Amino acid sequence: MTRPVLYRNARLIDPASGLDQVGDLLTVGEAIAAMGQGIAAQGVPDGAEIVDAADLVLAPGLVDLRAQVGEPGMEHNETLMTASRSAAAGGITALAALPNTDPVIDDEAGLEFIARRAREVKLVKIFAYGTVTRETAGKEISEIGLLAEAGAVGFTDGGPIADPALLRRALAYAGGFGQTIFQHPSEPRLAGGVMNAGDLATRLGLAGIPGMAEVIMLERDLRLVEMTGGRYHAANISTAESVAVIRRAKARGLKITCDTAPPYFALTETDVGDYRTFFKLSPPLRGEMDRRAIIDGLADGTIDAIASDHQPHDQDSKRVPFAQAAFGAVGLETLLPLTLELVHKGALPLARALAALTSIPADILGLKGLGRMAVGGKADLVLFDADRPWQVEAEKLASKSKNTCFDRRPVQGMVLRTIVDGRTVFSRT
């Protein structure tokens, strides 16, 4: 039995209910037993640990919409154990694992494998997407109904679904089961490059990926959503025009959601600098106006959520000429501090920033009760100091791969403790 814990004088923030007040929170077993002011006065269970949380924030644990966890098949980059440790260190209590693994997760056996490994590791809660198409080949629809029954939280190929006829049918078919298609909008016949198209790519002599590759597919997809009535989520929004397109679509009543990841509001293409492969991402880092538009989109709710988009790669796949390097960066441990940058700069209120990391992604994934802090609910929590400064150090990341694009970056906001089902899965003293 897990020891009861009383967190005293914490700033309790639950974005879903609008709670933001100083108070106590008691966890007993797997659940939140009491929450609010004066809990301690009502008596504390014998043997309870008392945590002085004065000046600290206690909030629902982060729910990460999208992470590559390395299993099955890419254990040299990441394992469920190292990904879970990394997530726990980042204040993440639940994450959705991408299915474009090796083999891909396009049947129940794949989902059961992830579920079994998650039980063995038993740190954070790990859910999994199923693929939209068999083998992620973009040709035949996966067994979406059976996968959903087996626990898939959504459907994605981890990359763009290019064929409009297939996407149309996938949206319709998945919609019949109440399931969402998670698209990575990027028209492959336009996105053949390696970094953002523009003067910098030209100067570096690198093939460009125009922002329009994202916008064109997004606009097409939104028409298909209108046509089919399907459920759709756009992952990794990176351009100003994409934000405008989604804003207009939502204004005309289209029920869609989207997310972005910290690099797209914290960095720009200039960070690629001198062929720095750790800044090679998909979609690529864009321009300054794009970065600002992403922040505006987060502020007004056009962009619903922020994902880590954790993409672990070993050194060999990054220590090569830029064009040959792998796309992607790790992100689990930097998700919260980089989001808090927006809060410290005054771009987002803290509650809105936390909503984009907790209740909203939980809702998008259909994870009932997650991303919330309520009496009787599961004690999935993060305790953090929103102001404490520190510096990201790649070699200290818990992730097996160290390909962060935030190495040496000074940040503000440190996770002190992560709790899953009442168990402390990470603590920093």
Place this chain on the structure above:
Amino acid sequence: MAAHPHDIDARAETFTHRHLLGIEGLTAPEINLLLDTADRYVEQNRGENRVTNKLAGKTIVNLFFENSTRTRTSFELAARRLGADAINMSVDGSSVKKGETLIDTALTLNAMHLDALVVRHQESGAPKLLASKVNCAVINAGDGQHEHPTQALLDALTIRRRLGTLKGLTVAICGDILHSRVARSNIHLLNIMGAHVRVVAPPTLLPGAIDRLGVEVHHSMATGLKDADIVMMLRLQLERMQGQFLPSQREYFRFFGLDYDKLAVAKPGALIMHPGPMNRGVEIDTLVADDIHRSVILQQVELGVAVRMACLDLLTTAPKAA
């Protein structure tokens, strides 16, 4: 409603359609007349003297551009039982294979002075095109994804003989609505006759704006079959399972195949229908298909002959408007 024979004969005079190209466009009294006429032939087919000379001297050609055993046999028997000369023409061995156009085929047959042409064609609208070029009656025996009117009529006769009426019944049509002419004809007929029609299918097997045809759309058997009087299953062609419309056969059977579990929410004693040929274990569980208390699948086949006799009768004997 057992109509008086003389009443039927009198009403037959009012049946002025030259062709039977679809259910759409028929009225409730016309459908009732066809069913009443068929009812009479059911008794004839079950009796000792199954063959009469009602259509003696008439020539009926079955022109089948698509393979069909049961529909063609059913039409052939229907013609013979009324004493007509029935000739089968299939595409194999005909001049169609040699490149003749549909209209040339029609004109050639027309020159032979036929009384009725029974047509099955893989293209929607082909019987309509033929009807505009020939002087005889054209009966649509199934065209593309458009209509299969005699199937809907025999389904209606089966229901009417079991339950007395179509009016007010809840009928769930399940499966590949998108590619089904049977579904379209049944939707029209059931709506004309005052039944409540539901279609139950994954969204990929529903044609656009199907709700505008007067049906309730369901994507789950649990809601679609709830309190249904009739469950009408459609054949799912196996080539639809290749990942564009559906991911797999096992997923289809799991969610849309009719078994006792899914049937449990329908009305007790709800009838099960299927136009055949069945894919056992794909759209229908074998036990359900063979349940003599619920499944009327073989009765549908029996009544098919009577319905086709009624169609040939009314289309080749009643006086037609010029």
